[in-house]
Every structure is written in C-alpha cells, then in structure tokens.
Amino acid sequence: MKNETDWLALLAFKDGISEDPLGVLSSWNNSLRFCQWVRATCSRRQHQRVTSLNLTDHSLVGYLSPHIGNLSFLRRIDLSTNKFKGEIPQEIGRLFRHQVLNLTENSFQGEIPSNLSHCSELIISIARNQLVGELPPELGSLSKLIFLSAMFNDLSGSIPPLLGNLSSLTTLFLRGANQFTGALPISLSNAISLEFVDFSSNSFSGHVPLNLGSLSRLYHFNIEKNQLGNREGDDLSFLTSLTNCTNLKVISASVNNLYGELPGSIANLWRQLNLLVLGRNKIFGIIPKGIENLISLYGLGLQVNSLKGTLPDSFGKLNKLQALSLYGNKFSGQIPPSIGNITQLSNLYLDVNDFHGSIPLSLEIWDLWNNFSFLKINSMVPYSNESAQLKSTCLITHSLGLSCWK
Template sequence: MTLPIPASFLFFLFLLPMLSADTSADREALLSFKVAISDDPLGAMNSWNESTPLCRWRGVTCGSGTVNLSLNSLSGEIPSALGNCSGLLHISLWNNKLRWRIPGGISNCTKLETLSLSENYLDGEILPELGSFPKLQFLGLYSNNLRGPIPSTLADISTLTTLDLSSNGLRGGIPPELGPFPELQSLGLSSNNLTGGIPSSLANISTLTLLDLSNNGHGGSIPPELGHLSNLTVVFLFTNDLTGAIPPRLGNLSKLTDLHFYENLLVGEIPPELGGIKDLNFLDVYVNRLSGRIPSAIWNLSSLILLHAGYNQLSGPLPRDLGETLPNLANLHLFGNQFEGGLPPSLSNATGLEVVEVSQNRLGGVIPFNLGKLQSLTWLILSDNSFQAREEEDWNFITSLTNCSNLTKMGLQNNSLGGVLPAAVANLSRKLDTLLIERNHIGGRIPEGLGSLGELSMLRMGRNLLTGEIPASFGELTDLKHLTLEDNKLSGEIPPSPGGLSNLSKLSLGGEPAGGEDSHRTLEA
C-alpha cells in the first residue's frame, strides 16, 4: 500500500508494511486519539469502535504498526496516549486540521520509522524529546505553526533520511550539531524565521541530495565547504541576507541540477567553475550585487534551461553564438544590468525559448528579424534599451514574430524605434495580452487591424509621433484594461465599443504632443 505524495518539494513515497497484532494497549491508545478528534467530516474513524477488530479499522494496517489518516480534514489534537502504541512503525496524519502541540509522549513509539504531521495547524515548540527516536527515517513537520528553535537533539536521530521543517515560524540559528547525519538525503528548513550563518558543519552530511534553506534571514557568506557535498542535486538558498562571493568550490558539485541564490546580497563575479557542472539546468542569481561578465563557461553550459541573472551589475556583450551554445534554454532573464551590444541573431537557434527578458540594459542595434523561429516564445521584453528602427526593413522582426502563436507579452517601450509601425502587428498571436511600444519615435497611423488582437488587456502607445485617428477596430478590444495614447498627434474620437470598454481601468489620452496640440481636447472618452 502506498500513501499519497506529500505536497512539498520532497518527492517521497511512504511504503506501508503490514501491521502488528490487535492488542488492548494499541486499541486504547487509538481510541484515545479518536476521542481527541473534535471533527471527522469524512468519517475516517467511523469503524474505530469496540465491536470492530482493530485490524479492520480504516487507516490501520495490521502486521507492523501503521496509522494513516492523511487527507481527512480531521480537527482536534494529537493525544499523548498515542505514544502507548509501542508497535507503531508509521504515523501519517499530514494534511488535516490538527491543532495544539506535538505531544512529547509520541517519543515512546521507539520503533517509529515515519512521522508525518505536515500541513496541519500544530503550534508550540518542537520538543527535544523528538530526538530520541532510535529508528526514525522520515520526519515531516512542514506547513504548521511551529515556533521556537530547532532542537539540537534532532541530530541524535542517526537513521534520518528526510528532515522537513519548512514553512513554520522557527527562530534562531541552524544548530551546528545537525552536521553528522550519516543517512540524511533531504534537509528542508525553508520559509521560517531562521537567522545566523549557514553552519559549515552541514558539509559533513555526505549523503545530502537536497538542501533547502531558502526564505529565511540567514546572513554571512556561503560556506565553501558545501562544495564537498558531492551528492547534492538541488540547492535552494534564495531570499536570505547572504553576503560575500559565490564560492568557486561549488563547481565541484558535479551532480547539481538546480542552483538558486536569488534575492541575497552576493557580490563579486559569477565563478567560471560553475560552468563545469555539466548537468546544471537552473542557475538563478536574480537580485544580488554581482558584477563583471558572465563567464564563457556559463554561456557554453548546454544543459541550462533557465538562466536568471536579473537585477545585478553584470556587463559585457551577449555572445554571438548564444543560441547555439545554449540549445536547451527556455528562460533567459538578464534585465536590470549593464549588458551592451546587440541581441544576437543566433538566439533563434534556441528553439525552446519561452521567455526573453533583457530590459533595462544598454543593448542596441536592430532587433533580429529571425525571432519568429522561436515558436515557443511567450514573453519578449526588450524595453528600456537603445534598439533602433529607421527603415521599413528594420521592422521585419514583427512579421517574423507572427509565427509565434504563443506570444502573450511584448515590451518594446523606451527604445529608439522610429519609422512606421507595420501592419503585420495586427497578425501577432491572438493570445497577446500586453503590447508596450510607448516612449519611442514611431510615426504614421496606427494600423487599422490592431483591433483584431481581441485578448489585449494592456496597450501602451503613448509618447510617440503617431498621427491620424484611432482605428475603428479599437472598439473590438473589449478586454482592454489599460490604454495609453498620450503625447502623440492623434485626432478624432475613441471608437464606440460593443462592450462599452467596461473593463477599462486606466485611460491616458492627454499630454503635449510633438505638434503642440493638446490631444485630450480632440479625443473623447
């Protein structure tokens, strides 16, 4: 029999063996648990009575001691008497509505191998007694209201393979004693209020494959010793206050697939040693203070699926062969840096690209015309750069992008785009909900067919040199919430809409256009 998979980052199945004999002690202990439950809306314990053999009670498997009442919306508390079930091997009560504290008496279940109490409303501190289980392998307490420190006594459970205390209100530092676990594979302490540095003693857990310390208040530097954890595949250290440089020694983590450092205070350059992790899929250093160029070893990491380096101080040009060296790239986030040069046409060779977000840099030149090869593209955000368009052929990228049937957002605002917006813009994806071209030098009339983009919710075309009337087809944009046309040379009235533009929450038509006439006096809302 197999339990459902817990809704956490841990991907484990609890294999339930068949349970022990029907003893009076076990019966009384379990009946005391039933009494402590104030609400059993699904009738999970209807069969728990004196007239029914214990081994036929729902959720109880006789043979070796298993109680599994997960996913039943049970309310109430866990009684200490449950600890009288000396033969229990597995207690699984996750995803209920249990309250109050974890009873210390449960530590009397000396044969326990699985204790899963996650996704409840348990509060109070984690009792030091929980460290006295001699055979416990899985301890899951995530998503409760537990507070106080992490007891150092948990390090006494030498048999643990999984320890998940995430999403609680735990405080204090990570006890250095947590280092010597000989069997631990997954350590989850994320989303608490933990502070202090990351103990270098964690590097002694040689069996560790997943380390999640994210969303806390950890400070100090990343211990270089973590590079000794040769079995690590996933490292989550994001949303902390970590300082210093990324240790080059982390490049020794040859099995790593996920490395997430975003939202910290890290400085220095991205170590080229990280480019030696041949199976790295996700590298996320978003919102730090990293500087210098991204090493060529990273640009040549063919396994990368996501590269997120937004909001740092990175610089230099993007490699000309970017799309060839990163063939599996799906998400490229480089916004808010100091990258310069052009957008490489080779980008179109990364045919699985879904997101290209390079806004707020110093990129320029003509936008490559072949981006339409990226048929998985959903976001193209090139805003706040110096991209140019002077001649009609400079706008050929729009015609190419009509092949991108999944495109939902395109941001071209605050560049140096000129000339006339091509009629092909009306043939963009019917899924397009955001089109931003404001603060450019675009002239001519607004293409009549633009109103065919019926799912547009945001259309911003202000601060250009647009002329003529607003196309009548605009009346078909019934999903429109934001429309800005200010600071142009437009005239006439807003076309009537079948839906009365009932979803419109922001309309900006005024301002001083280049021609000098205040447009809000000629346009009527």
C-alpha cells in the first residue's frame, strides 16, 4: 500500500534522530495511525498521504534520512532551528510536488543538491548552515520560485545568471559568511518581481548593473561589504537607474570600492526612501543639490569618503532624519544651524572634517547623554561619552541588518 510507504518513510526519519529532548516524536509509534502523529499532516483527498512535516524549533539532533524522498505527496518540510547535520539528501529532489523547504539554522554540510530543480519549489530557505560549494545553476529552472535564502553558509562561486530568469522571485538573500565572487549578473533585471535583495558581506566585484530600474517592486537593495567598483569614475551610475524603482526604501552600498561623484539624480530617488548608506567608498565631489527632496530619509551615511564643499542648509528640511554620518570627509565651512532643527536627529557624526567656526546654538543645547547621542566636530565637543557612542552607532541600522555608521 502506498500509505504504508509513507509510514515506513516516517519511521526511517525518526530512526535518523539521535536526540529528541522535547519528546515531539514520542507519538510516532504503532499505537496511532501515522496521520495522527504530531507534526505530520496528511491530506484526506490524497488517501491519507503525508503532505506536511513541520518540526521547527524542537532541538532535534540527527541526520535527515534519504527515505524522506519516499514521501511523494509531501509539499512542505520545515525543520528549521534544530541541530540536523550531515548532507541534505539528494532524494529530496524526487519530491516533485514539494513547495516549501525550510532547513534554516541547522548544521547541514556538503553541497546544495542540484536536483532540487525537479521540485515545484516556491520557497527555499537553507540559511545558517555549513553548506559549501556553489549555487546550482539548475535552480534557475524553478520558474515558480519566490523566495531563496542561502545566507550565512560557506558558499562560493558566482551567482548563476539563470537566476535572473525567475520572474516570480521576490526575495534573494545571499548575505553574510558566504564567499560569493564575480560580478552581479546583468540578468538580475529580468527578475521583475524582486522586492528584497541582499548580497552583503561577500566578495562581489566589478560594476553594479545599470539596468536595475526595471525592478519596479524593489524596496530593499543591500550590497554593502563587497569589492564592487572598477575605479573608472562612473561606479555610482547605478543610482540613476534606481530612480525608476518607485517602491525603494533602503539602499546600502557602503564598504565597497565605488569610485566617482554622487550623481545629481539621487535627488530624484523616490520620496519614500528611508535609508541611503554609501559610506567607506571612494566618493568625491560635493553633495548634489536637491538632497532635501528625500523627505522620508531617516538615515543618511556618507562617511569615510572624499566629499568636500559646504553642507547644504537644506539638510534642515529632512525632518524625519534620525541618523546623519558625514565624518571622515573633507567638508569645510560652517555647520548649518538648520541641522539642529531636525527634532528626531539622535545620531550625528561630523568629526574628521575641516569645519570651522562655532557649533550652532541649536546643537549645543542638545541633551546628548539622555538621548544616547554623540556629536564630535574636530576639537569642538560640547559633550561626549564613549558608552553613549557605542550605544548609538548601530541604533538605526541594526534592525535592517546593515552596517554601523562608524
């Protein structure tokens, strides 16, 4: 009987578990039909076949049995936040009805099975494991894939260009602890449903594609902590294409090798933009006119570049700004008093520049300690405290997973 196949597959799954401290699998025995076993869900329409296995966050220790591939009606596997180890069995590729694979936060090793492309996967999350090797190019054939997260592994190689053909893909997480290299694929612009892109903390290099404006749904674009840039003077041209992304809220490209001037087009970025972080690059020139158009900004980071000139008085119109980091540049002149009128501003970094004159009264009267803020302008320091600095630096960006301002 086919449902006996499911029963034997579940027993084999249980045999692969060496520790079950919460006893979640204690009901998996002959006293109950397997469709009554905890966390195993069957479909009545499919003659009592297992369709879902949800064992998230149960502190299970063991190996994922290859017999998982015999659960031919399985649509969902969620084994996240456990202590599974060993390789992801190739037999998962036999589950052609499979839609959700969540193995996040385990200790899986080895490579990603290339035959996952045989499934009808909509969601794949293999983040926070110990996987190695490259992203299988075959993933580019999962035409219905909407979510892919492989962050915090030890993956390497380049992004398969075929991923750009996935017109249903909304989320692509490849950040952190991985070692991806090469250029960001131009084909990415074909993934027209993309909303959330995070390639941070890798070793990507070369130009940022200039055709990203076709991603009309994009709202989060994070490429910080890479080696992007060709030192040809136009490395920031991609910002112009992003002006077509009408839903964009976050741009972070800090800690790269981006070389050039800030394009005047950044004033045309959509008014709902909340965060623009371009610190620790090789940006020179002045801050373009029209920066005050970005009325929804609550974080602006341009620190450790070679920007010069005076600060525009129009900064005072950014009345939602909570963090402004301009330290480590070549700004000169006086500090605009209008900055002190930004009532929500709680993180201000202007040190290591060439400002002169006195600190505007509107800044001097800040109760900096009570607001966990830190202000330093060369030697003109009305009040500072190291612990306040440490508390405030990551206040705005931490919730978004972005770098600190310093």
